[in-house]
Amino acid sequence: MEKLVRDKVPNILQKSDKKFKIRVVKGGEYIQKLKEKLKQEVEDFIADEAIEELADIMEIVLLLSKSKGVDIKNLEEFRKLKAAERGSYKEGFVLVDEGM
Numbered sequence: 001m002e003k004l005v006r007d008k009v010p011n012i013l014q015k016s017d018k019k020f021k022i023r024v025v026k027g028g029e030y031i032q033k034l035k036e037k038l039k040q041e042v043e044d045f046i047a048d049e050a051i052e053e054l055a056d057i058m059e060i061v062l063l064l065s066k067s068k069g070v071d072i073k074n075l076e077e078f079r080k081l082k083a084a085e086r087g088s089y090k091e092g093f094v095l096v097d098e099g100m
Helices: 007-015 027-048 050-067 074-084
Strands: none
Touching: 027 050, 050 074
């Protein structure tokens, strides 16, 4: 099973004398691995609601954003603009039916 790991994990594993194999991905494959990791971290958060999982999700979102040429400041600007135009999710509205 292949999975994207944080940058310091290979050094941590090496110091623990565990056997492991690492390969480095780039370009489109890197983006695909980030997306897979995002899905995994979201599933982990849904399962246990740990703050650590939210930090992992945020890290991945920032990397995906950067891959699109958008830094954290610009991402926050996009978020605020969308919230101003369409609102947030604070009120908890659930669309039950559309086109009645």
